[in-house]
Amino acid sequence: MSLSSLVPLIGVSDVVIGLSLGSRLFLIAVGLSLIFGVLGVLNFAHGGFYMLGAYVTLAFVTNVIDNFWLAAVVGALAVGVVGAVIEFAVIRPLYDRVDADLDQLIVTFGFVLIIHETVRFIWGSGSYSVEPPALFDFSVSLGGSSFGAYRLVVVGLAVAVLVGLWLFITQTYFGSLVRGTSSDREMASMLGVDVPRLYTGVFFLGSVLAGLGGALSSPLQSTSPALGDQVIIDAFIVVVIGGLGSMGGAFVGAMLIGMMQSLGPQFISAGSIAIPFLAMVIVLLFRPEGLFGGFGE
Amino acid sequence: MTTVLKTEDLRKQFGELTAVDGVSIEVDDSEITSIIGPNGAGKTTFYNLLTGVLQPTAGSIWLRSGDAAVVGDGDAAGGDGRAGGDGGLRDITDAEPHEVAQAGLSRSYQITNIFEGLTVRENVRVARISHEKTRLDFRSRATGDEALEADIEELLELTGLTDIADTKCDTLSHGEKRTVEIALALAIEPNVFLMDEPTAGMNPTEVTEIVSLIRELDADLDATFVVTEHNMDVVTDISDRIVVLAEGAILADGTPEDVLTDDRVTEAYLGSDSV
Amino acid sequence: MSATTDTGDRVREFGAAVADGWTRERFGLLGAIGLILMAFGPSFQIYLFTDFLVVALFALGFNLLYGYTGLLSFGHGLFYAGGAYGIAVVLRDLTPVFADVVGAGVAPLVAFVVGGVVGLTLVVAVAVPVGWLSVRLEEIYFALITLAFGMLGYSLIIQDPAGLTNGTDGIIVLLGSVDLGGLSFRIGARRTYYVLTVAVVLAATYGTWRVVNSPFGTVCKAIRESPDRAAALGIDVRHHRWMTFIISAAIVGIAGVLRAGLASVASPGLTHWSTSAIAVIATVIGGATYFSGPIVGAFIFLYIRWAISRFPTLEAYWELFFGALLIGVVLYFKQGAVGGLLLARDRLLGDGADDAGGTEADSTDDSRSDDARTDRGDDS
Numbered sequence: 001m002s003l004s005s006l007v008p009l010i011g012v013s014d015v016v017i018g019l020s021l022g023s024r025l026f027l028i029a030v031g032l033s034l035i036f037g038v039l040g041v042l043n044f045a046h047g048g049f050y051m052l053g054a055y056v057t058l059a060f061v062t063n064v065i066d067n068f069w070l071a072a073v074v075g076a077l078a079v080g081v082v083g084a085v086i087e088f089a090v091i092r093p094l095y096d097r098v099d100a101d102l103d104q105l106i107v108t109f110g111f112v113l114i115i116h117e118t119v120r121f122i123w124g125s126g127s128y129s130v131e132p133p134a135l136f137d138f139s140v141s142l143g144g145s146s147f148g149a150y151r152l153v154v155v156g157l158a159v160a161v162l163v164g165l166w167l168f169i170t171q172t173y174f175g176s177l178v179r180g181t182s183s184d185r186e187m188a189s190m191l192g193v194d195v196p197r198l199y200t201g202v203f204f205l206g207s208v209l210a211g212l213g214g215a216l217s218s219p220l221q222s223t224s225p226a227l228g229d230q231v232i233i234d235a236f237i238v239v240v241i242g243g244l245g246s247m248g249g250a251f252v253g254a255m256l257i258g259m260m261q262s263l264g265p266q267f268i269s270a271g272s273i274a275i276p277f278l279a280m281v282i283v284l285l286f287r288p289e290g291l292f293g294g295f296g297e
Numbered sequence: 298m299t300t301v302l303k304t305e306d307l308r309k310q311f312g313e314l315t316a317v318d319g320v321s322i323e324v325d326d327s328e329i330t331s332i333i334g335p336n337g338a339g340k341t342t343f344y345n346l347l348t349g350v351l352q353p354t355a356g357s358i359w360l361r362s363g364d365a366a367v368v369g370d371g372d373a374a375g376g377d378g379r380a381g382g383d384g385g386l387r388d389i390t391d392a393e394p395h396e397v398a399q400a401g402l403s404r405s406y407q408i409t410n411i412f413e414g415l416t417v418r419e420n421v422r423v424a425r426i427s428h429e430k431t432r433l434d435f436r437s438r439a440t441g442d443e444a445l446e447a448d449i450e451e452l453l454e455l456t457g458l459t460d461i462a463d464t465k466c467d468t469l470s471h472g473e474k475r476t477v478e479i480a481l482a483l484a485i486e487p488n489v490f491l492m493d494e495p496t497a498g499m500n501p502t503e504v505t506e507i508v509s510l511i512r513e514l515d516a517d518l519d520a521t522f523v524v525t526e527h528n529m530d531v532v533t534d535i536s537d538r539i540v541v542l543a544e545g546a547i548l549a550d551g552t553p554e555d556v557l558t559d560d561r562v563t564e565a566y567l568g569s570d571s572v
Numbered sequence: 573m574s575a576t577t578d579t580g581d582r583v584r585e586f587g588a589a590v591a592d593g594w595t596r597e598r599f600g601l602l603g604a605i606g607l608i609l610m611a612f613g614p615s616f617q618i619y620l621f622t623d624f625l626v627v628a629l630f631a632l633g634f635n636l637l638y639g640y641t642g643l644l645s646f647g648h649g650l651f652y653a654g655g656a657y658g659i660a661v662v663l664r665d666l667t668p669v670f671a672d673v674v675g676a677g678v679a680p681l682v683a684f685v686v687g688g689v690v691g692l693t694l695v696v697a698v699a700v701p702v703g704w705l706s707v708r709l710e711e712i713y714f715a716l717i718t719l720a721f722g723m724l725g726y727s728l729i730i731q732d733p734a735g736l737t738n739g740t741d742g743i744i745v746l747l748g749s750v751d752l753g754g755l756s757f758r759i760g761a762r763r764t765y766y767v768l769t770v771a772v773v774l775a776a777t778y779g780t781w782r783v784v785n786s787p788f789g790t791v792c793k794a795i796r797e798s799p800d801r802a803a804a805l806g807i808d809v810r811h812h813r814w815m816t817f818i819i820s821a822a823i824v825g826i827a828g829v830l831r832a833g834l835a836s837v838a839s840p841g842l843t844h845w846s847t848s849a850i851a852v853i854a855t856v857i858g859g860a861t862y863f864s865g866p867i868v869g870a871f872i873f874l875y876i877r878w879a880i881s882r883f884p885t886l887e888a889y890w891e892l893f894f895g896a897l898l899i900g901v902v903l904y905f906k907q908g909a910v911g912g913l914l915l916a917r918d919r920l921l922g923d924g925a926d927d928a929g930g931t932e933a934d935s936t937d938d939s940r941s942d943d944a945r946t947d948r949g950d951d952s
Binding site for chain 1: 899902
């Protein structure tokens with residue numbers, strides 16, 4: 001098989017789908033990475049938060065006002081509040097424990113179960129889909145294949161979130177406190193930073209990002225109670241490959257996995273879903289700080 | 298007089314910062330050596346280099362191999378058979394912490410580091426199991442080895458811990474924990490015993506007790522003691538020799554009288570806000 | 573005969589111990605009677621209890637690593653599945669061969685035993701490299717790499733590149749009927765399988781108990797309390813954790829073998845992280861620092877789930893209960909159910925209570941004070 005016969009297999013639409021999958025993964029993972037980078041907490045319930053964002057958006061669109069963008073903002077903020085409450089009530093008491101890391105992982109795992117069942121209680125076991133906003137509800141034809149225009153929008157939104165977050169961290173006063181605290185908590189505390197409040201703030205922000213991710217991705221996925229469990233594993237893969245705590249790393253890691261998911265099956269059939277996990281193992285062993293460096297990069 | 302521990306031009310760099318800057322030192326088995334210096338002088342880094350926690354940027358570390366009997370019949374495993382290299386000294390520069398300990402260098406910690414959830418006796422038992430190299434034996438009963446139990450008993454007596462032997466460590470007083478710290482380090486029958494701030498956080502009574510314990514142990518045992526200490530009364534009391542570190546290098550080295558009257562030492566201390 | 577006298581003495585001694593308050597002997601005797609009575613219970617209750625025994629062994633194996641060396645694995649489902657698939661493949665592919673060699677009458681029994689050994693061997697063969705790599709990491713990173721290994725196994729079993737695991741459907745496990753001339757029985761029959769499970773689980777539990785109380789296990793506890801202190805005493809912490817990992821995986825593998833027979837299928841879900849999480853839930857609820865913690869936790873897990881399932885309106889939401897319980901235990905009472913039971917016993921029976929469960933008590937994690945941590949680099 002010559003190279004020229006291989007190339008046509010990769011259609012433009014495959015690339016766009018890969019980018020949109022990657023963008024969705026970024027939106028799932030970025031908040032997880034932010035929280036780990038600053039607080040050192042690996043939030044197992046992050047996938048649940050993401051799912052909750054999608055459900056709240058869905059409920060808002062169907063029951064309150066049929067405006068997708070407004071619904072997404074409401075979904076994101078609602079999840080942010082849930083996250084802040086959880087941080088304050090159950091994660092904060094654990095920071096000073098010897099086994100803080102593992103205890104926090106177990107506690108947030110408890111919320112995986114709780115959110116899963118709560119969602120099922122309210123919305124049932126069925127799966128829902130959300131219509132993309134009317135403005136983008138059309139197909140784009142490119143290179144002989146077509147895809148929904150909203151996929152391109154999600155790519156744009158992911159880039160916007162990355163840039164916005166980067167500006168927020170590097171250009172604002174709150175951002176400088178976050179950076180300082182993530183590199184040396186004790187020093188920040190001595191310099192008068194209210195670390196517990198900052199932690200709640202960062203957890204709120206990370207949860208907002210999770211909710212926003214779920215809301216913005218809702219037109220691209222079917223929303224069911226199983227969604228949280230699925231995406232948390234993807235989020236773990238992305239943040240490990242990109243580097244736990246690194247926002248830029250999360251972006252590159254997400255795009256890598258997204259492209260792999262889109263293009264991979266055309267080249268390898270057997271074992272293709274194993275590759276991300278294999279990559280995760282290899283990165284953890286040889287570059288536990290991730291492929292793309294430290295916090296905020 | 299035998300050299301038991303030696304460093305040659307030991308150096309440790311953290312990025313731009315030189316924490317230990319070319320320290321060459323020989324420790325003799327006939328003396329208690331104290332290493333002192335203001336905060337930031339590099340004492341902890343130096344200890345971490347010796348014990349294999351950190352790898353030096355340059356230089357080498359040599360240790361006299363074999364065990365110095367502490368308890369039991371003195372059939373110290375290893376003996377002198379493994380000794381090699383520089384006149385019975387063995388190069389431990391690249392050794393990992395557990396290898397350093399097995400080679401005969403033991404330590405206690407400035408911030409108490411014992412097995413808090415276990416009883417005093419269990420703490421010492423862990424160390425003895427490690428020393429007897431039965432740590433991978435998963436078939437016998439841990440408490441079933443009579444010789445081992447007798448050794449534990451002897452060690453508890455030696456360190457005055459017999460009365461609290463079956464108390465869980467997290468309920469002990471600070472002074473008692475500091476003593477367990479010493480018992481643990483001694484239980485592996487070291488040639489050289491590095492004590493990191495043995496009196497840290499102690500009240501005056503406890504300090505008196507621990508100092509007399511150290512004197513007793515030094516007299517009774519073959520192990521060579523190296524001590525870092527903030528409490529200058531303790532230092533002058535127990536040391537035969539004092540090494541002063543400042544900014545990662547040796548500033549002075551000699552008997553307590555010589556070193557403590559040395560102007561440079563006074564200056565190094567007064568120049569910082571510690572002591 | 574002196575042997576008879578010895579036996580007589582022992583029986584008398586045991587009897588005295590049983591009569592002498594709530595001793596370990598009395599608990600043991602009551603437990604044995606309970607296990608025997610259970611065999612005459614209703615079929616579903618036998619099934620539920622067998623299920624409990626298997627999950628208990630699964631959690632017990634997991635906890636050897638978590639409770640005794642401080643490493644939290646989110647991938648022990650891999651070894652659970654390894655045992656299950658090992659025996660499933662042997663039963664599927666080799667039963668006819670055994671029938672030819674040893675005769676159709678005993679073939680199912682031989683296949684079961686060989687399958688169990690193959691399952692266990694397979695698990696150890698996987699655990700040796702997986703453990704060697706995993707113990708290079710600690711804490712969160714260890715949890716993540718074991719999760720990745722588990723999901724890697726899950727992906728491979730699902731996609732089945734070697735054509736061995738039958739993809740998402742899994743492999744049906746048929747235990748068959750044994751016919752030894754006059755004696756004939758079905759291995760998979762509720763009561764028979766219960767007796768078999770009790771025997772295997774008791775033996776494996778006793779083995780684990782011996783490991784925990786051996787010099788090896790004593791060193792494990794020290795590593796849990798302070799790895800760097802253990803290293804400073806000459807203990808190769810990484811090597812020790814590796815060995816513990818392998819033993820832990822082997823115990824979980826035995827539980828996996830039993831699981832396959834009980835469920836009549838080896839399914840890919842066993843490798844999924846949500847199965848690994850069952851061991852975490854049971855262990856934490858029961859109390860990770862006690863030998864019996866995972867066993868009690870598994871009991872609570874299965875029987876509360878069953879109790880909830882009796883109420884149709886609540887049935888679907890049992891996970892909610894365990895999520896809340898898990899959070900409550902970690903936040904407020906990390907000694908877990910066993911710690912609670914010991915506390916209750918002390919309260920009820922006063923100080924005169926015999927130290928029956930006391931030997932199991934090792935410590936509670938959160939009672940360790942913070943100064944156990946060493947602070948390096950404060951001087952550099």
